[in-house]
Amino acid sequence: MIDVKHLSKSFGKNLVLDDISEHINPGEKVVIIGPSGSGKSTFLRCLNLLETPTAGTITFDGTEITDPKCDIDKIRQQMGMVFQHFNLFPNMTIRRNITLAPVRTKLMSPAEADAEAEKLLERVGLMDKIDAYPAQLSGGQKQRIAIVRALAMKPKLMLFDEPTSALDPEMVGEVLDVMKELAHEGMTMVVVTHEMGFAREVGSRVLFMDGGHILEQNEPHEFFAHPKEQRTIDFLSKVL
Amino acid sequence: MDPTALYESFKALEDPGFWQEAYMKFYNAWFYEDRWVTYFQGLLTTVEVTVIALILGVILGVVVATIRTAHDQQRLGRRNPVLGVVNLFCKIYVTVIRGTPMMVQLMIMGFVIFKSSRNFTMVGALSLGINSGAYVAEIIRGGLMSLDPGQSEAGRSLGLGYLDTMRFIVIPQAFKAILPSLGNEFITLLKDTSLISVIAGKEIVYFAKSIVTKTYEAMYPYVITAIMYLILVLIFSWLQGKLERRLRQSDRR
Numbered sequence: 412m413i414d415v416k417h418l419s420k421s422f423g424k425n426l427v428l429d430d431i432s433e434h435i436n437p438g439e440k441v442v443i444i445g446p447s448g449s450g451k452s453t454f455l456r457c458l459n460l461l462e463t464p465t466a467g468t469i470t471f472d473g474t475e476i477t478d479p480k481c482d483i484d485k486i487r488q489q490m491g492m493v494f495q496h497f498n499l500f501p502n503m504t505i506r507r508n509i510t511l512a513p514v515r516t517k518l519m520s521p522a523e524a525d526a527e528a529e530k531l532l533e534r535v536g537l538m539d540k541i542d543a544y545p546a547q548l549s550g551g552q553k554q555r556i557a558i559v560r561a562l563a564m565k566p567k568l569m570l571f572d573e574p575t576s577a578l579d580p581e582m583v584g585e586v587l588d589v590m591k592e593l594a595h596e597g598m599t600m601v602v603v604t605h606e607m608g609f610a611r612e613v614g615s616r617v618l619f620m621d622g623g624h625i626l627e628q629n630e631p632h633e634f635f636a637h638p639k640e641q642r643t644i645d646f647l648s649k650v651l
Numbered sequence: 652m653d654p655t656a657l658y659e660s661f662k663a664l665e666d667p668g669f670w671q672e673a674y675m676k677f678y679n680a681w682f683y684e685d686r687w688v689t690y691f692q693g694l695l696t697t698v699e700v701t702v703i704a705l706i707l708g709v710i711l712g713v714v715v716a717t718i719r720t721a722h723d724q725q726r727l728g729r730r731n732p733v734l735g736v737v738n739l740f741c742k743i744y745v746t747v748i749r750g751t752p753m754m755v756q757l758m759i760m761g762f763v764i765f766k767s768s769r770n771f772t773m774v775g776a777l778s779l780g781i782n783s784g785a786y787v788a789e790i791i792r793g794g795l796m797s798l799d800p801g802q803s804e805a806g807r808s809l810g811l812g813y814l815d816t817m818r819f820i821v822i823p824q825a826f827k828a829i830l831p832s833l834g835n836e837f838i839t840l841l842k843d844t845s846l847i848s849v850i851a852g853k854e855i856v857y858f859a860k861s862i863v864t865k866t867y868e869a870m871y872p873y874v875i876t877a878i879m880y881l882i883l884v885l886i887f888s889w890l891q892g893k894l895e896r897r898l899r900q901s902d903r904r
Contacts, residue, residue, distance in 0.1 A: 488810030
């Protein structure tokens with residue numbers, strides 16, 4: 412589904428991603444872990460070109476999205492993204508937060524988008540908040556709405572950038588539950604997270620990044636039980 | 652009592668007291684030959700010039716800010732060369748206007764560029780508008796830049812285009828943020844209209860000056876001028892405060 416070849420990204424002289432090649436298949440739940448500054452968020456943000464790669468190519472469903480002639484808006488409509496800080500639009504109601512993109516991109520009529528928003532909100536148990544503003548919601552509720560907002564575009568792939576890192580501990584569960592449900596429905600997911608329990612339970616593959624490289628990857632049970640690289644062992648001993 | 656009769660009775664006094672003297676000076680600055688009418692003529696011009704300059708300044712400011720922001724937010728490797736050239740002109744415009752005094756700009760406009768024009772008031776309005784545009788552009792650009800980049804990233808990640816993201820997400824939020832500085836700029840503009848008297852624009856200061864040259868008495872005409880400006884600014888601040896409160900309500904529903 413996504414094919415990354417020789418991807419590099421530097422900010423000024425700072426090389427954040429160093430020649431990464433990776434392939435993500437449909438239906439996979441790829442969990443990326445690693446110390447801060449390892450480039451995992453940058454890698455994720457390159458996948459939908461929120462960061463422009465310095466070198467290398469990214470292909471999504473046969474389209475080379477790093478080509479300057481590629482219409483990136485069309486590609487992004489098929490890739491949902493959830494941010495650490497939710498990034499809901501504070502000037503709009505929840506309903507409008509969810510329906511704005513499907514309606515403006517002509518994916519749905521306003522009535523269809525409304526019905527879709529209600530259906531999705533019902534699923535995450537936030538139907539009563541549909542006419543509220545983001546400022547009236549808790550962090551966990553905001554993040555569930557942010558997931559719904561991305562899902563309303565009916566994406567083929569969901570990118571999660573540390574979706575629970577900014578939440579109070581007691582709100583982490585409700586967001587992870589929504590993500591687990593999504594995983595069980597077969598959504599292709601790429602998740603940057605520090606939630607090792609989630610990685611173990613939901614991930615079909617775990618990537619460990621450090622210093623701009625993917626140092627090690629494996630199926631989660633094997634990865635956590637028998638890490639191979641010394642750097643991975645050090646990291647896991649600190650977080651587990 | 653009729654002001655003129657009162658003036659006459661004071662004038663007849665051999666040795667008028669302090670308050671009687673003060674009244675006679677005020678009479679000369681305000682009532683004599685219906686001079687108060689000219690202040691209001693000037694006030695009308697001031698409001699007129701402010702409105703014209705404001706509209707011009709906002710249009711110029713929005714255009715320049717849009718060009719500058721669009722230029723700065725281009726994706727790497729997809730730079731538009733035309734935008735680069737236009738952006739350079741906008742940068743020069745902002746630099747020159749902000750780097751030179753308002754009064755010098757007025758004099759250059761009035762005595763050099765529009766040397767043969769007799770419509771001093773319009774030349775003044777034009778200069779003020781051009782001046783204000785540069786400041787408004789920087790205020791708007793600052794507002795657009797200060798918004799959390801996550802907001803436009805969220806919009807773009809949903810597949811919305813640059814223009815839709817600006818229109819629905821960035822601009823409505825930026826507008827609320829820049830309103831206080833914009834109001835400040837408009838108050839400055841309103842007061843700067845007093846400068847157009849140097850190129851013979853007929854606003855309040857122009858008439859106050861002409862009264863001073865007739866009466867040789869400076870205090871009352873200039874204090875009256877100051878009070879008129881103050882009242883205009885107070886009215887404007889009040890309107891601005893009302894608008895701000897209304898916009899803020901949406902944050903705490």
